[in-house]
Amino acid sequence: MWCPKCRTDDYLVLHAIETAQAQTVGLIVDVSYSCTGCGSILSHYTPFREVAAKLNTATNLEGLILFGDTYLHCSEPMTTVPLEVRRSVTANTGLGDGLSQLLDVRLRTKILRCVSCGFRLELPA
Numbered sequence: 039m040w041c042p043k044c045r046t047d048d049y050l051v052l053h054a055i056e057t058a059q060a061q062t063v064g065l066i067v068d069v070s071y072s073c074t075g076c077g078s079i080l081s082h083y084t085p086f087r088e089v090a091a092k093l094n095t096a097t098n099l100e101g102l103i104l105f106g107d108t109y110l111h112c113s114e115p116m117t118t119v120p121l122e123v124r125r126s127v128t129a130n131t132g133l134g135d136g137l138s139q140l141l142d143v144r145l146r147t148k149i150l151r152c153v154s155c156g157f158r159l160e161l162p163a
Contacts, residue, residue: 039088041073041080049075052092054104058083102159112154119149119158 040047054070065086072079103110110116146163 039069039071039084039092041075041078043078044073044075046075047092049073050092051101052089052103053101054081055089055106056104057106102157109150109159111152111157111159114152114154116150116152116157116159119151 039050041049050071050073052069052071054068056068058066058068066083067086067089068081069084069089070079070081071092101111108115148161148163150159150161151157
């Protein structure tokens with residue numbers, strides 16, 4: 039894992055780690071990351087041991103990381119907050135003659151929270 043433009047791995051920030059198809063030699067993962075030096079966004083298959091080496095350095099764990107089906111923030115797994123129902127009310131002005139109707143939309147969401155800093159992530163349930 040390194041940036042081909044900057045020719046270094048000093049500025050890499052991990053974004054996602056997904057399992058790859060079963061391999062006969064070692065554990066291979068699909069990793070996505072960006073380079074803060076030049077703005078490149080990269081994604082490819084790599085041995086998990088290379089990703090683990092980056093995970094062991096806090097400088098590469100900025101922001102939110104998707105690791106399989108687990109979201110990490112502040113280098114820790116986020117915890118689930120009880121399901122919430124979000125309500126959105128909007129006006130439908132397509133009725134003509136100055137008439138409007140309020141439309142009520144309800145969405146079931148899953149809320150994840152970072153224990154360390156309180157950051158919250160809302161996902162469809």
